[in-house]
Amino acid sequence: MKNYLKIFSFPYKTAVLIFSGLMLFLPFILTAVLDYKNIIDTKPNLFRLIFLIPSLLSTIGFIYCTLGYHFQIMRGDELKLKIHLESLNIAFTTTLVFLFALIFVFLNFAPVMLNYILVILAVIAIIAYILGAEFVKDKYQ
């Protein structure tokens, strides 16, 4: 499996990324277009499917792209790989620090926000990766 992943080229990554982005927001578009209050009352399972199928496709797409870009970097230029790995390290550490800080803050001051902690952490991780990559790039220029 590991060797197969190294050989597999993960084609159409950009198209899959755009498709996944669209799928992520499709339920919101559909609920705005359709009479969702009526659907919730009459066909609750259909309403669940409207959210389930696009979010499932979106999740699969994002995982595909993440693996694709990761293995593309692994096979490519060694300096880019080093920058990628150091940025991941920064993102991971930042996320871990924020996880404990947010748990403390939310538990004590806003328990409802614990429902959204994963989304908040995901956004923090992405921002930390992007900023980390810029910081690490500067080091090697």
Add this chain to the structure above:
Amino acid sequence: MKNTLHILRAERRLSQEDLAKLVDVSRQTINAIEREKYDPSLPLALKIAKIFQKRVEEIFFLKVEK
């Protein structure tokens, strides 16, 4: 780690881009190595040494501490 990469490259009139293509890395990697901001991996150092037909330690060496 110090290196004589820019001298060897100039002797052979190779651009950073040319050398990068020969050893299958990006121009930025060659630039970072020449500016001593980045130490190459052993396989890359061996590839560079092979291109210039020299031993690795003739191209890459430790800074002499006084």
